[in-house]
Amino acid sequence: MDRRRRTLLKAIGGSTALATLAGCVTTEEEPDGAGQDDETDPDGEADSDDEAATGQAMMWVDMLEAEEDDLEDYIAEFEAETGHVIDKEAPGGELDEQLETAIPAGDGPDSWVWAHDWVGRFAVREEPPFLYDATDDIDVDLDAYTGAARDAVQFDGGLYGLPFASETVTLFYNEDMVSEPPETFDEMVEIMNDYHDPAAGEYGLSYPATDPYFASGFLQAYGGDLYDEGAHEVGVDSDEVKQGLEALETLFDYIPADPSYESQIVAFADGLAPFAINGPWELGNLVEEIDNLGVTALPTVDGNHPRTFSGVQMFYFSSMLADGDQSTVDAITDFVEWYTTNEEVVSNNADHHGYIPVLEELVEGNDLPANVQAFAQQVDHGVPMPTHPNMDSVWIPVEEALSRVFDDEQDRDAALDQAAEEIREQI
Known part of the structure; x- marks a missing residue:
């Protein structure tokens, strides 16, 4: 999730917190003598060293309130099962800005949660490094995750985290206004025409369409890429x-x-538009506002599926681990493996927060909620956000170009030509 949208979401609040229970984790039994000191007590019995088997790690989390509440439950379950301690803290500001300050000072977290689009930018950092390659520390088979999720957490041969969900934008519709969701762009336009009446405060669509993340599907529908990684x-x-x-x-x-964002989502939530294009993070809010909420894949444009950017939510492994105790590495990697492969955790997150699973076994099944399944279908049509550092130079020029077109200040060809020139100058 990009920083701008996360800031907006924090401002408008999250979905209602729902209590969840994490699944059980099984730990292998230690062989005889493991975890014992060489010293023996006067009775000849070896003293056990509990600390050697457990570790403590720090994780920074910038989630919506309901998501954080459930994560705390999962952490408590994991700690009870393993003896590891996972401290969770909020970064206290914009996450990337806090990391830029804390990691060089040696005060950064051992892990943090964010979308995968920072992997490339942080992986190429050398002085100081920002990420830890956990290839030799991870026991889980990466084939447990979808192909896109596996690719998202790796860069140039390094494994810098593990994935737990994907996200993209797709079409919400009010079933009291739309009996059948549109399958084509023309069908959607026909329905929007029936409701669009700005003078009465009614619209055909709720859509922050000048944001490149939200606009990416239609911009890339004909096979073009904003940035070919x-x-x-x-x-x-x-x-x-x-x-x-x-x-x-x-x-x-x-x-x-x-x-x-705020003006657009309010129009749909208040029943003033039949459609909204938004992401799964809004499911909890909209279910409370819209009695009969539907979700479907974006309609085809001239037979083409809109190719929306998809983000993979992941636990990053921080470079702080390189100088930490092995017990700290074990604590955070064990937790991340447990969390991302626990089917009950993944299913509960899908049910309660609209997380789109990336655990292959669940994705291949048919047990996901209908709304989540619709997002999963759109993810299949989309493309992962590029992780290359050059992508950082794309967002603002494209957003400014879309704004100029929206405000009738420039035609589309000239606006995109100008944006492309600005991007190339930056990279």
């Missing part, structure tokens, strides 16, 4: 992305005049 090429000014912006411009005509 494999070829290290900027594609913002490609013919395919310009064609995608033409479709996006159609949607511009149906949203409230203020494209900001």
Whole structure:
């Protein structure tokens, strides 16, 4: 999840906290003599060294309140089962800014939770390094996760975390206003026409459409990439992305005049629009506001599935582990392995928070809630956010270009050409 959207979500609040119970974890029994000192007591019995078998690690978490409440329950369950201690703290500000200060000072966390798009940027940091390659410390088979999730947590041969959920944006609809969700873009436009009446405060769509993360699906629907990570090429000014912006411009005509996140989501939540394009983090809020809420994959555009950016939520392994005790490495890696592969934890997170599972066994099954399954379908149509550091230079120029088009200050071709030039100058 990018920093801008996380800040907005913290401002508008999270879904209602739901108590959950984590699944049980099984630990292997130690062989005879393991964990014992060489010294024996006067009776000839060896003293056990409990501290040698357990460790303590620090994790920074910047989640919505309900998510953090459940994470605390999971941590407590894990600690009771293993004896490890996992301290959870809030970073006290923007997470990336806090990491930039704390890690060079040696005060950083052993792990933190964020989307995968920071992997490339942090993996190439050398002085000081920011990430820890846990390839030799992880016991779980990476094939337990989906292919996209496996790729997301690795960079240039290093394993820098483990994944626990994916996210993307897709189409919400009010079933009291829309009897059948649209399968094509034209069908969606027809429905929006029936409801769009700005003079009456009613709209066809709720959509923060000038944010590149939200707009990515339509911009990339015709096969263009905002940034081609494999070829290290900027594609913002490609013919395919310009064609995608033409479709996006159609949607511009149906949203409230203020494209900001707060203004857009309120329109749908208040029943003033039949559709919203948003992410699974809003499921908890919208279920409380909309009596009959539906979720479906984005409609096809000229037969093409919109290729939304998807993010993989992960536990990062911090470079603080490189100089830490082995017991600390064991504590955090054991917890992350347990959390990300525990089917009950993953299922509860899907039920309660709309987390889209990346545990292969659950993804292949048919037991996910219908709303989560819809997001999973859109993830299949989408593309992972590029992790290469060059992607950091793409977001702002594209957002500014979309804003100029939305405000009728520039036509789409010129806006994208300007954005592409700015990006290339930065990288």
